[in-house]
Amino acid sequence: MAPALSKPSDHAGAAYASDPTQTRGRRFEEMESRTRSPYQRDRDRIIHSGAFRRLKHKTQVFVYHEGDYYRTRLTHSLEVAQIARSLSRFLNLDEDLAEALALAHDLGHTPFGHAGEDALAECMKGYGGFDHNAQTLRIVTRLEQRYADFDGLNLTWETLEGVVKHNGPVISKGQSTAHLPRAFREYEGLEALDLHTYASLEAQIAALSDDIAYNNHDIDDGLRAGLFTVDDLMALPLVGEMFREVYDAYPGLAPRRLRHESIRRLISHMVEDVIGETSRRLSALGATSSDDIRNANHQVAAFSDEMQRHDKALKSFLLERMYRHYRVNRSMSKAKRVMTQLFELLVSEPNLLPDEWQALTDGARTQQTAETVCDFVAGMTDRFAIEEHRRMFENDPIFR
Incomplete structure (x- = not known):
């Protein structure tokens, strides 16, 4: 017999934090873990x-x-x-x-x-x-x-809520869900996720962390790929300041170290800004429970107004100099053709799908078949999609 184990430690978070001991539970009842x-x-x-x-x-x-x-x-x-x-x-x-x-x-x-x-x-x-x-x-x-x-x-309900609403409410109170993606509508019929409210503060923090991470790693990847230079970044507010600060403090620093040190400082600056602005909003709201966060009429975790302006400037720069760069455009054009051609072939000829996927279809170009093919193609990795395309269109390889 397994030894007796104590429950995980009691919740010790802030009053406005999500309390795991007060979760709304899971759709299918299970015994919770002892560890x-x-x-x-x-x-x-x-x-x-x-x-x-x-x-x-x-x-x-x-x-x-x-x-x-x-x-x-x-x-x-x-x-x-x-x-x-x-x-x-x-x-x-x-x-x-x-x-x-x-x-x-x-x-x-x-x-x-x-x-x-x-x-x-x-x-x-x-x-x-x-x-x-x-x-x-x-x-x-x-x-x-x-x-x-x-x-x-x-x-748990709280994790599903965060998956759906981490960017904010998806409908207004009393609004129909008819315009929402089918997966949202279908799940709402099984278990209500309160689509008109904000998600937990943890979900809001995860969304901001996504913003911080992809902005900064796209600077890193864009510099590494040669799509723009450090000199190009110098005109940007905050980003230019961080690079100039490191450049002045460490003359002659190797480009790789300059890049990493500057981005490290930029991430820290953004994180500290989120802490300051979120703390200010929490104080103003006077939240005493996680439901106070959900029922607020605004997002509680946020950048300051100044950081939002810096963030917007950086996103505009990356859009023009990276995401729309001709080298990226060429690769993404090929990628779109791979996805489109695979989908069109498989939805027209579902008998080309692997057996377990084929069993979920009900004929060419039906709703059920399209959803099955969509799930199959969406789940592919880059390299599997390229290999599947090569196998299906052997005489017309796109990626060489």
Whole structure:
């Protein structure tokens, strides 16, 4: 017989933090773990999921074969989780919930970054569309099939809420859900996620951590790829200040060290700004429970007005100098063709799908078949999509 174990330690977070001992539970009732809190268990289920492992070969901007040092969805998710944990620890929130949401936030992304998502959204126009947040919900509630008693990961209500609402409410109070992605509507019929309210502070922190991580790693990747230079960054507010500060303090510093030291300081500056602004908003709100955060009429975790201006300037720079760079455009154009051609072939000829996927279809170009093909293609890694395309269109290889 297993030795008796004590429950995980009692909740000791701030009054406005999510309390794992007060979770609204899971859709399918389970005995909770004797060694982990409900949110720790959520985090572990996400890490062990097939969708999380596939993030290793799903890219942000650069297709996998372009270099081993560029970020993937997996390395990005780990960076987001680190920032979210640090912020949550300082603000006395539940670190495990914030980490679980940071690790889950990209599960629904297609191969080839936003280019893949755009292509799949276009393919699915006549079948209800495609949205990566809705796909994440679909993955964790339905597509992952690891457990004997239920489909999905059976995550807590608070984690599912954060998956859906980390960027804010998705409807206004009393508004119809008819315009929402199908996955949101379907799950709302099974378990209400209070779509008109904000999510927990942990979810809001995870969303901001995503912003901090991808802005800064895109600076790093863009410099590494030669899409722009340090001199180009000098005109940007805050970013230029950080690089100039390091350049002046360490004359002659090697470019790689200059890049890493400047980005490290930039991340720290953004993190400290979030702590200051969020603390100010918490004080003004006088929140005494996590529901006070949900029912606020504004986001509580946020950048200051000044940092929002810096963030906007950086995003505009990256859009023009990186995301729209002709080298990136060429790669993403190829990626869109891979996604589009695979979808069109498989939705027209579902008998080309692997047996377990083919069993879920019901004929060419039906709603059910389109959704099945969408799930299949969205779940691919970059390299698997390229290989599948090569196998299907052997005489017309796109990536050489």
